Amino acid sequence: MTRPVYVAGSAVTRSWADATRNLTESIFDGVTAAMADAELTMADVDGVVLSAHDLTDGRGLTSMVTAPAAGAYLKDEVRLGDDGASALALAAARIRGGHSDVCVVAGWGRASEGSPNDIARQLFDPFTARPFGLTELSVSAMRAAAALRVFPDYERWRDEVASRRAGLPAQRVATGPYPLRTSDLPVWSDVVAAVVLTAEPRSVQVRGFGMSTEPYDIGSRDLVGMPALAQAGDRALTMADVLIEQVDVLEIDGLTTFDEALGLEALRAAAPGAGMKLLALSPDVNADGGCAAGYCAPAMGLVRVSRAHQALLAGDRRFALATGSSVVAAQTQAAIILGRTGTDRT
DSSP, X not given: OOOOEEEEEEXXXXXXXXXXXXXXXXXXXXXXXXXXXXXXXXXXXXXXXXXXXXHHHTOTTHHHHHGGGGTOTTSEEEEESSOHHHHHHHHHHHHHTTSOSEEEEEEEEEGGGSOHHHHHHTTSOTTTTGGGTOOHHHHHHHHHHHHHHHOTTHHHHHHHHHHHTTTSOOTTBOOOOTTOOGGGSOBBOEEEEEEEEESSOOSEEEEEEEEEEOOSSGGGSOTTTOHHHHHHHHHHHHHHTOOGGGOOEEEOOOSSHHHHHHHHHHTTSSOTTOHHHHHHHOTTBSTTOGGGGOBXXXXXXXXXXXHXXXXXXXXXXXXXXXXXXXXXXXXXXXXXXXXXXXXXOO
């Protein structure tokens, strides 16, 4: 018999080259904020799941250095070199199976410590792809070019998305190849996200989750259809026994606005060709500005889960869907369904 899983608390912190805090101090502060939101202490925690990349952190076996800052000292700890949403799915499975009662999920990325594009070049196959100088933004540009060719209406609505996000910080905006514009691109940031899961009833429940993957070879992928995300979303919705039409809040991870818009279509939240329009017009889709609010893998899936959690607590919405994608260039995808329970902690 599986147990239900609840979100007890969450937090997201963003900064840039903060000289007053090193990486471990940033992680400690982010996890501490999530624990405070959960009204728990580390004495209540019996498990920690981390989302961290050695390459992004610039530290071999990075969890040896960073795990204690996330609360894993003398506790059961697992690290995934994958996005934070996948880490949350693993943590939820551990609670469902009775292996943990209170689990901290933490993910981080510190773009100020190294060039995201230089790091991304190392992710591609060294013989067949790396000689082309590809980055993850290169793949997003190919995705954007394909989308503009198939869906001409995207050209109009991308300007509307840009207008919606005009007030967000742009001093660290990425540079990307044609046809991507500055307004389509992420703003690099130092990001820490943490979510606390528990078997104790709370106001928000993890109703379902799903994961999937695409071929490693870029040429073997459907860049517009994003089948891994479609499959992950279907699995999460089926597990939650929820229809996409019932989802009130959509938090879609994507490196660019095109990744976010096509993600909405892959999840069937928007009709083919209508993803950019939904991204431009709906206040319930990536309300914080998505990739333009501050981006650094592999924390972004947890950022989206945290935003979904806070949105459900703040209003009368019932269900939220959050996604997370990971290297190489969104090869793996995870989808999480959260639901409001009506149970309030006293």
